[in-house]
Amino acid sequence: MAWDFETEPDFQRKLDWMDEFVREEIEPMDLVFRGPADPFDPSLEGPARVMAPLKKIVQQQGLWACHLGPELGGQGYGQVKLGLMNEILGRSRFAPTVFGTQAPDTGNQEILARFGTPEQKRRYLEPLMAGEIASCYSMTEPQAGSDPGQFICSARLEGDEWVINGEKWYASHADFARFLLVVVVTNPDVPIHQGASILIVDRDTPGLEVIRNTAVGMRDEPGTGVHGHLRFDNCRVPAENILGKPGQGFEVAQSRLGGGRIHHAMRTVGMLKRALDMMCERALSRRTKGELLSEKQLTQEKIADSYTQITQFRLHVLYAAWLIDKHQSYNREVRREIAAVKAAMPGVLKDVIYRALHLHGSLGMSNDTPLMSMWATVPEMGIVDGPTEVHKITVAKQLLREREAAKDLFPDYYYPKAVERAREKIAKVLELEVGNL
Ligand SMILES: Cc1cc2nc3c(=O)[nH]c(=O)nc-3n(C[C@H](O)[C@H](O)[C@H](O)COP(=O)(O)OP(=O)(O)OC[C@H]3O[C@@H](n4cnc5c(N)ncnc54)[C@H](O)[C@@H]3O)c2cc1C
Numbered sequence: 330m331a332w333d334f335e336t337e338p339d340f341q342r343k344l345d346w347m348d349e350f351v352r353e354e355i356e357p358m359d360l361v362f363r364g365p366a367d368p369f370d371p372s373l374e375g376p377a378r379v380m381a382p383l384k385k386i387v388q389q390q391g392l393w394a395c396h397l398g399p400e401l402g403g404q405g406y407g408q409v410k411l412g413l414m415n416e417i418l419g420r421s422r423f424a425p426t427v428f429g430t431q432a433p434d435t436g437n438q439e440i441l442a443r444f445g446t447p448e449q450k451r452r453y454l455e456p457l458m459a460g461e462i463a464s465c466y467s468m469t470e471p472q473a474g475s476d477p478g479q480f481i482c483s484a485r486l487e488g489d490e491w492v493i494n495g496e497k498w499y500a501s502h503a504d505f506a507r508f509l510l511v512v513v514v515t516n517p518d519v520p521i522h523q524g525a526s527i528l529i530v531d532r533d534t535p536g537l538e539v540i541r542n543t544a545v546g547m548r549d550e551p552g553t554g555v556h557g558h559l560r561f562d563n564c565r566v567p568a569e570n571i572l573g574k575p576g577q578g579f580e581v582a583q584s585r586l587g588g589g590r591i592h593h594a595m596r597t598v599g600m601l602k603r604a605l606d607m608m609c610e611r612a613l614s615r616r617t618k619g620e621l622l623s624e625k626q627l628t629q630e631k632i633a634d635s636y637t638q639i640t641q642f643r644l645h646v647l648y649a650a651w652l653i654d655k656h657q658s659y660n661r662e663v664r665r666e667i668a669a670v671k672a673a674m675p676g677v678l679k680d681v682i683y684r685a686l687h688l689h690g691s692l693g694m695s696n697d698t699p700l701m702s703m704w705a706t707v708p709e710m711g712i713v714d715g716p717t718e719v720h721k722i723t724v725a726k727q728l729l730r731e732r733e734a735a736k737d738l739f740p741d742y743y744y745p746k747a748v749e750r751a752r753e754k755i756a757k758v759l760e761l762e763v764g765n766l
Contacts, residue, residue: 340410343392347417351424354383358423359699367555368426369434369463370505376423383427384460394429394438394458396592401442402450402458408650412595416643419599429458433466433501435592436585437510440527444573444581453508453529465506465532467559468582471498475719477512477521477579482561484513484528489568491515491528493536493561503539503557506532511561512582515575525578529570536564546705587659590671590714594646597674597710600703601639604685607700608632611688622688631684642677645670661727668723675711682707 336344362368362376371377387393395411397403405411411430418424425431434457441454456462473479482495493513503509509530516524530537537559544554573581609632612623622628649666656663682703686693693700711717739746 336413340406340413343390344413344417346390347392347414350386351417351421354386355421355424355427359421362423367505368423369431369502369555371461371463372505380423380427384429387428392428394435394460396430396435396588397438397442397458401439402454403438403442408591408653409647411592412598412647412650415592415595416599416602419596420603425596426460429460430592432589432592434464436589437464437466439588440510440572440581440585443584444577446569448569449529449572456507462507463502463505465500465503465509465557466585467497467500467503467509467557468512469498469500471496471558474498475716477525480512480514480521480525482511482513483517484515484526486515486568487565490565491568491570493528493530493564493566495561496540497557497559497561499543500557500559502555503532503559504542504555508532509537509559510572512578515578519576522579523576525582526575527572527578527581528566529572530564530566534564534566536562538562545709584659586714587653587664587667591646591649591653591667593710593714594642594670594674595650597678597706598639598643598646600706601635601642601677601681604681604700604703605632605635605639607698608635608685608688611685615688615690628688631688635681635684638677638680642670642673645673665724665727668720671714672717672720672724675707675717678703678707678710 358368358376358379362379367373368376368380384393391404392414394403395405395414398405398407414428415425415430418428418430438454438457441449441457445454453464457464468477468480470480470482472481482493482497484491484493486492491513493511495513497511500509509532511528511530512525513528514521514524515526518524539557540560541552541558542554543556543558545556609623612628612632613621615622623632645666649663649670652663652666653659659667682700686700686704689698689700692698695701735741741747
């Protein structure tokens with residue numbers, strides 16, 4: 330029987346262990362290291378020291394860096410199981426780092442494992458997999474994000490070096506990354522999908538400058554945050570620092586973005602479940618006009634609608650994960666499903682987090698609960714890894730490509746035509762039966 334919504338008891342035991350470990354050991358870090366302390370920055374003394382023994386425990390449990398399968402040097406259990414794990418990790422800001430599954434390192438590991446040379450793997454992938462360093466993936470430019478055709482940051486080969494010139498934008502973790510994977514135009518004479526390459530740039534390479542950092546929302550002081558505006562001014566890297574072949578940049582990038590998008594969605598399920606928990610607790614605790622909020626039908630509707638939307642979204646995420654496991658690739662069918670999930674994500678977040686905020690009244694508006702931070706992720710998830718419109722276009726184009734236009738003025742399902750066809754078919758059966766008598 331192919332359809333099965335049950336988790337194997339052995340793996341469920343691991344999930345139960347994770348659930349308790351995240352709540353008891355990791356969530357306190359979210360509360361103590363708020364503000365500028367970033368879970369992804371390995372150089373931050375305090376968080377790094379608290380995380381080190383926790384990472385060891387995760388490794389002993391065999392749950393470290395589970396996004397990579399054994400064929401890529403990891404110990405992954407596949408995307409469905411990773412989805413169930415990420416639902417738990419999505420509750421906490423620090424949990425993905427403690428489990429070695431934080432973005433953008435996961436995607437970077439995936440492409441280094443797939444396309445890296447043995448030397449690139451030794452130098453960049455191994456310390457990254459061990460959680461010793463951070464990395465950055467830099468594609469977006471100040472003048473172009475969703476339309477790669479407008480990318481102009483370029484690299485030309487001079488002797489045995491690539492010389493990079495141009496600017497990049499919103500390069501997450503560029504400041505503290507040990508290295509960056511940078512998408513550059515290496516052949517401007519062909520379409521970008523054939524003319525871009527990915528170069529590995531050590532963070533301390535002369536000619537690479539972080540002009541300014543940006544943060545999401547209003548959480549940090551202007552000019553701080555983890556998303557870098559970069560300038561490359563005759564920045565030289567060795568010729569062998571190309572990941573994959575010249576011109577293969579988009580193919581390499583594609584195999585990273587699929588994973589990145591679905592992992593965001595998996596963690597989002599965790600955040601949504603947490604918001605529902607908070608909504609229910611508040612409804613069961615707050616009394617107004619002589620009764621609990623939970624006794625009011627309009628509150629019950631909010632809870633029921635949230636539960637239904639979360640369940641629908643969760644099943645869609647797990648279905649997309651199951652497709653990746655089945656095909657072991659990001660083929661067209663898989664890409665469509667990931668795009669559909671990615672496009673649905675901000676809508677579900679908006680509805681559920683808004684209801685949770687709203688039910689908390691003024692407390693929900695304050696900075697004394699996680700709710701406002703969750704609210705900031707609503708527009709973020711509609712932009713990060715490409716805006717919703719672009720993903721909807723992917724879904725729609727694929728569906729339309731698989732279908733045909735009507736052959737004449739009226740469609741096939743136009744009743745007069747359809748009924749005539751049905752009558753003919755049934756008449757044939759009746760004739761046959763009569764003939765057989
Ligand atoms: C938190 C965060 C982290 C990020 N991290 C990274 C990173 O590490 N590395 C990196 O390279 N980039 C990163 N980005 C950048 C991200 O990939 C881009 O923001 C995204 O691709 C959109 O590009 P843009 O911002 O230039 O928006 P634009 O391309 O200017 O799009 C703006 C809006 O125009 C509309 N639009 C665009 N295209 C279409 C279309 N085809 N049809 C209809 N409407 C359209 C949409 O409404 C869209 O929201 C990050 C972004 C965020 C928010």
